[in-house]
Amino acid sequence: MTMLTSMLAIENLHASVADKPILKGLNLTINAGEVHAIMGPNGAGKSTTGYVLGGRPGYEVTEGSATFNGQDLFALEPHERAASGLFLGFQYPVEIPGVSNLQFLREALNSQRKFHDLPPLSGGEFIKLAKEKAGLLKMDMDMLKRPVNVGFSGGEKKRAEMVQMGILDPKLAILDETDSGLDIDALRICGEGINAIMRKPDKAVLLITHYQRLLDYVKPDFVHVLAGGRIVKSGGPELALELEEAGYEGVA
Amino acid sequence: MTALPTRKAEAWRYADLAALEQLWPLAEPEAITVSAGGDYTRAILNTGGVIRITLTIEAKASATIHVLNASATYARVEIEATLHEGADFTLGGVQIAGGTQTAEIVATVRHIAPDATSRQILRSIAGGTATASVLGKVYVAKGADGTDGQQSMRAMLLDRTATANARPELEIHADDVQCAHGCAIGELDANGLFYLAARGIEPSRAKALMLQAFIAEGLDGAEDNLLAHAQAALEAVL
Ligand SMILES: Nc1ncnc2c1ncn2[C@@H]1O[C@H](COP(=O)(O)OP(=O)(O)O)[C@@H](O)[C@H]1O
Ligand SMILES: [Mg+2]
Numbered sequence: 264m265t266m267l268t269s270m271l272a273i274e275n276l277h278a279s280v281a282d283k284p285i286l287k288g289l290n291l292t293i294n295a296g297e298v299h300a301i302m303g304p305n306g307a308g309k310s311t312t313g314y315v316l317g318g319r320p321g322y323e324v325t326e327g328s329a330t331f332n333g334q335d336l337f338a339l340e341p342h343e344r345a346a347s348g349l350f351l352g353f354q355y356p357v358e359i360p361g362v363s364n365l366q367f368l369r370e371a372l373n374s375q376r377k378f379h380d381l382p383p384l385s386g387g388e389f390i391k392l393a394k395e396k397a398g399l400l401k402m403d404m405d406m407l408k409r410p411v412n413v414g415f416s417g418g419e420k421k422r423a424e425m426v427q428m429g430i431l432d433p434k435l436a437i438l439d440e441t442d443s444g445l446d447i448d449a450l451r452i453c454g455e456g457i458n459a460i461m462r463k464p465d466k467a468v469l470l471i472t473h474y475q476r477l478l479d480y481v482k483p484d485f486v487h488v489l490a491g492g493r494i495v496k497s498g499g500p501e502l503a504l505e506l507e508e509a510g511y512e513g514v515a
Numbered sequence: 516m517t518a519l520p521t522r523k524a525e526a527w528r529y530a531d532l533a534a535l536e537q538l539w540p541l542a543e544p545e546a547i548t549v550s551a552g553g554d555y556t557r558a559i560l561n562t563g564g565v566i567r568i569t570l571t572i573e574a575k576a577s578a579t580i581h582v583l584n585a586s587a588t589y590a591r592v593e594i595e596a597t598l599h600e601g602a603d604f605t606l607g608g609v610q611i612a613g614g615t616q617t618a619e620i621v622a623t624v625r626h627i628a629p630d631a632t633s634r635q636i637l638r639s640i641a642g643g644t645a646t647a648s649v650l651g652k653v654y655v656a657k658g659a660d661g662t663d664g665q666q667s668m669r670a671m672l673l674d675r676t677a678t679a680n681a682r683p684e685l686e687i688h689a690d691d692v693q694c695a696h697g698c699a700i701g702e703l704d705a706n707g708l709f710y711l712a713a714r715g716i717e718p719s720r721a722k723a724l725m726l727q728a729f730i731a732e733g734l735d736g737a738e739d740n741l742l743a744h745a746q747a748a749l750e751a752v753l
Contacts, residue, residue: 317713320705341713342713342721345712356710361732366724367724370720
């Protein structure tokens with residue numbers, strides 16, 4: 264019998280923000296090839312979960328553990344977690360004036376390659392890759408020449424994040440409300456982009472969302488309800504539909 | 516002005532007087548007039564010495580000056596702008612000082628007639644034992660109603676041994692005036708740093724990119740050559 268190492272194994276995770284306990288015993292295991300969705304009411308701790316896993320300063324782990332492909336995730340610096348294959352899609356992507364998307368992404372990709380002792384990609388190779396991934400998300404190359412997220416609409420920011428994901432090619436994507444602020448076309452484009460980039464046997468996705476609608480495009484294998492800083496219920500895709508009908512109080 | 520100034524003079528308080536002595540006496544300021552309704556832009560790259568400009572912006576004319584003080588032992592830019600009715604002036608300035616450098620921008624914006632608008636956006640980065648100073652004054656004359664004068668000064672210190680000075684000053688003799696000034700000597704935006712880290716960018720490069728973002732506002736709309744020099748100066752002090 265072979266032992267399978269799961270992609271992400273979170274055990275009894277407790278975390279505080281500004282000394283206020285937010286996560287209170289979170290357990291979650293995600294294997295390669297799986298798509299999970301975490302749903303839950305506002306303030307449940309969904310974004311906090313993403314930030315804690317990503318290593319955001321100020322989000323303090325007080326108890327429990329998380330391993331990522333067998334590695335102690337919390338022993339790694341945020342940039343090392345990313346280079347190890349963790350991608351955190353932001354609910355509110357940050358604007359960085361004066362730095363173009365292309366410069367940002369090239370720095371990011373080459374920083375990650377350096378972490379793995381790989382040589383940097385040449386300018387030409389990088390542009391080719393960027394064009395391909397931008398095309399996947401129907402994003403104009405001219406947009407990528409503009410400063411990171413500056414002057415982008417809500418939907419453009421989320422599509423830009425998916426372009427970033429395509430270029431960086433992570434193992435695990437934690438996508439925090441990627442569907443918020445998207446109109447129906449952008450929702451479909453992002454959904455198809457997530458499938459094209461991440462629906463692979465050696466990759467996994469954790470979708471954080473309020474609504475069923477993204478899940479129509481990116482079909483989850485497992486759905487979890489987060490409330491009060493813990494998973495209070497888990498099920499298959501049908502759980503998302505139940506939640507949509509009965510609300511969190513009716514189900515959890 | 517024939518005698519070498521002393522530190523008692525506000526405008527020279529943070530100057531490198533030893534370097535200044537070598538440059539003394541200074542040439543007369545360059546005088547520029549933007550005639551009524553005209554449009555003027557200028558990029559000033561100062562890699563050493565004192566550059567002085569006296570600018571007169573006539574009625575409904577507009578002027579934009581971008582200044583970069585970089586990579587010199589002593590770099591000082593003095594701008595004195597006088598705004599007539601309905602004139603518009605933008606001063607975007609960036610200074611990047613490392614080692615033992617001294618960099619200063621001394622700006623005086625005089626609103627002498629109604630309805631003129633001005634903004635000064637000045638950004639300093641100082642490392643090593645460098646000193647970067649910004650003195651910016653907005654003067655609003657009696658009767659210059661409807662003036663809008665904005666000043667924003669920010670500085671980043673790369674080392675504890677570096678010094679940044681930021682002195683906004685307002686002198687207002689008119690009513691119905693909107694003037695705001697802000698100054699801050701601070702830290703790089705933590706949200707931005709985490710965003711870059713979350714994409715795998717190592718801390719030293721994340722810092723460099725956030726400094727690039729920090730000076731971007733001061734050089735918004737500046738010509739590519741000035742931006743390229745700023746980028747090179749930034750890499751040199753890191
Ligand atoms: N920076 C912060 N400082 C203090 N409290 C915070 C901070 N960030 C989040 N919280 C609190 O943590 C709880 C969970 O927030 P969050 O993870 O954003 O919820 P969700 O994403 O599920 O809506 C909320 O009660 C929120 O007020
Ligand atoms: Mg949230």
